[in-house]
């Protein structure tokens with residue numbers, strides 16, 4: 001149930017305070033191992049290992065990802081402790097990504113986290129990865145108390161979701177993708193263009209040099225709050241085939257124009273849905289989060305959308321857009337405030353809906 005007016009702000013304020021406990025957060029849902037240590041809400045240290053092995057395959061190879069997590073997780077923990085100037089016996093809780101994500105990757109992080117908490121005799125907190133992307137807003141701004149609930153758009157490599165966010169622990173999904181996620185669309189187009197994985201940042205970089213009007217890609221007609229991106233991907237393929245069969249050579253300029261045009265198409269689909277949902281629900285705050293919220297075109301368009309309607313705009317700093325241990329640790333702090341510790345027997349969940 002949604003509260004109104006002052007009641008909402010009171011609820012949000014109440015949940016934002018966290019006590020000063022030291023919480024470790026372990027993220028291992030996909031290809032990066034990231035561990036952060038928070039004292040209350042203050043980031044004491046964060047350390048990550050990026051997996052470069054996938055770049056030559058044009059996407060994450062799950063078996064390689066889980067093996068790399070196994071190799072990285074102990075050194076990443078040591079790195080985080082060193083950064084934080086903290087000893088293991090000072091940690092008071094271990095939060096970890098229980099799902100959704102790649103099963104093998106989740107297995108490594110969750111088994112490690114649960115064993116660590118059990119051996120230290122401290123509580124463990126299973127965290128929902130997609131909820132944690134939203135929680136990243138409270139990491140970026142400790143005093144975040146939106147005027148009203150936020151209409152929040154999560155755009156990552158595996159998910160695209162529109163959510164009504166009433167607090168860091170109270171959110172509801174109102175729309176999702178029917179096929180590819182926004183990040184996946186960026187990555188697949190990049191692969192077609194021969195760019196390395198992850199393709200999103202590459203498309204973003206090259207788009208800045210190209211003409212967004214150079215090509216017209218078909219945007220899907222999807223009713224309501226749901227999304228579809230597979231048509232955009234096919235449309236890029238068709239346009240490329242047609243252009244190249246007409247004798248046009250692949251050049252840097254051509255690639256830059258395709259990147260600029262596809263980025264503009266994806267951003268306008270996302271912005272259209274965000275605007276319609278916020279208007280329909282009468283929201284005065286909008287937010288984006290997840291890896292694709294690092295995209296410069298999307299960040300600019302969301303700012304412009306906010307200015308157009310006089311809405312508050314929430315965009316995380318770059319370090320909290322893509323997967324990070326801090327958002328997991330802060331989710332653990334909120335879970336601890338609400339006495340929601342998990343148990344040793346909780347297996348990872350590769351598929352897990354926000355309920």
Ligand code: KG4
Pocket residue numbers: 030155156157158159182183184186187198199200201204290291292293294295296321322323
């Ligand atoms: O949230 P995230 O780090 O991991 C998942 O939970 O999936 O998101 C990764 C996705 C990848 O698809 C990557 O290409 C995309 O975020 N991404 C970007 C940018 N930076 C990362 N997409 C477009 N522009 C960017 N600057």
Ligand code: ZN
Pocket residue numbers: 129133156157290291322323
């Ligand atoms: Zn993510």
